Amino acid sequence: MQPLEQFLKTSKQLVDEQLLAEVDARVITPTLKKAMRYSLEAGGKRIRPILLFATLISLRTELEKGKKTAAALEMIHTYSLIHDDLPAMDNDDYRRGKLTNHKVFGDATAILAGDGLLTLAFSLLSEEEALPAESRVKLIQLFAEHAGPEGMVAGQQADIEAEDRSVTLEELAAIHRKKTGALLKSAVLAGAIIANADAETYEKLNIYADNIGVAFQIADDILDVVGDEQKLGKKIGMDAIMHKSTYPGLLTLVGAQEALNDHVSRAKEAVSGLSLTSNYLVELADLIAGRDH
Numbered sequence: 001m002q003p004l005e006q007f008l009k010t011s012k013q014l015v016d017e018q019l020l021a022e023v024d025a026r027v028i029t030p031t032l033k034k035a036m037r038y039s040l041e042a043g044g045k046r047i048r049p050i051l052l053f054a055t056l057i058s059l060r061t062e063l064e065k066g067k068k069t070a071a072a073l074e075m076i077h078t079y080s081l082i083h084d085d086l087p088a089m090d091n092d093d094y095r096r097g098k099l100t101n102h103k104v105f106g107d108a109t110a111i112l113a114g115d116g117l118l119t120l121a122f123s124l125l126s127e128e129e130a131l132p133a134e135s136r137v138k139l140i141q142l143f144a145e146h147a148g149p150e151g152m153v154a155g156q157q158a159d160i161e162a163e164d165r166s167v168t169l170e171e172l173a174a175i176h177r178k179k180t181g182a183l184l185k186s187a188v189l190a191g192a193i194i195a196n197a198d199a200e201t202y203e204k205l206n207i208y209a210d211n212i213g214v215a216f217q218i219a220d221d222i223l224d225v226v227g228d229e230q231k232l233g234k235k236i237g238m239d240a241i242m243h244k245s246t247y248p249g250l251l252t253l254v255g256a257q258e259a260l261n262d263h264v265s266r267a268k269e270a271v272s273g274l275s276l277t278s279n280y281l282v283e284l285a286d287l288i289a290g291r292d293h
């Protein structure tokens with residue numbers, strides 16, 4: 001088994017190759033191709049594909065079977081970031097230390113690049129020849145549910161509606177479970193579908209993924225208070241400036257850190273009884289909790 005560091009590198013390489021090959025082969029319109037590639041190559045951590053690959057390895061399944069699904073996941077994630085940065089949404093000029101898509105290509109092309117990535121993702125899922133048709137349909141359903149108006153899109157809408165008013169901790173958790181958590185969760189569940197996991201394993205991974213999703217968001221909120229702008233590639237303190245409700249805001253920094261630790265423990269506990277062939281899921285839970293960008 002590769003050490004985690006090496007596994008992260010291998011996973012990133014696998015998904016990067018797949019992403020660029022798909023866009024290059026399928027997108028003919030030059031400006032659109034450039035805009036799509038710009039955000040795909042802007043330096044994302046690839047945490048969702050990594051979670052998918054970690055689940056596959058843990059369930060004794062070849063990574064080859066998850067390559068297209070990993071690329072589809074990252075396309076959906078990238079579309080959400082491009083649209084989130086638009087003037088009509090967060091109006092951000094920089095992401096990952098680089099100009100945002102609409103700052104380089106204009107609003108119209110950025111919207112279309114996002115639309116293109118979202119649609120292309122579903123093409124990939126439908127065409128994954130390494131998987132039986134039934135698994136492909138399950139994956140399409142999974143991503144549609146978690147990324148669409150029952151998941152991430154609903155979370156984004158709720159987040160917009162929560163601006164400039166104080167929300168309770170329960171409301172905040174519900175928003176982020178959908179906005180950030182849903183897609184992260186679908187990464188792990190996609191792995192379970194590809195590996196044909198039994199019902200008990202699926203349920204335990206579901207609990208793991210749910211807690212990882214919340215932990216990821218709490219870590220994000222904490223980094224907005226105490227993070228390093230250089231490492232994050234963006235300004236910190238924006239949540240406070242934008243009057244956004246956050247975990248540190250509602251719980252204090254210490255309370256948010258405790259909540260983060262609690263979700264990571266629950267995630268690890270969920271998978272502790274499974275006979276997994278790697279420790280990557282546990283290691284990733286720690287990595288998410290301790291991340292600095």
Ligand code: GRG
Nearest residue numbers: 044045046047080083084152153156179180220
């Ligand atoms: C526009 C439908 C629609 C949804 C946007 C995910 C999202 C919803 C907005 C992003 C806003 C944000 C900063 C959320 C906090 C958590 C998060 C998803 C951070 C970005 O994900 P990373 O850290 O990004 O995986 P990288 O840059 O590594 O790819």
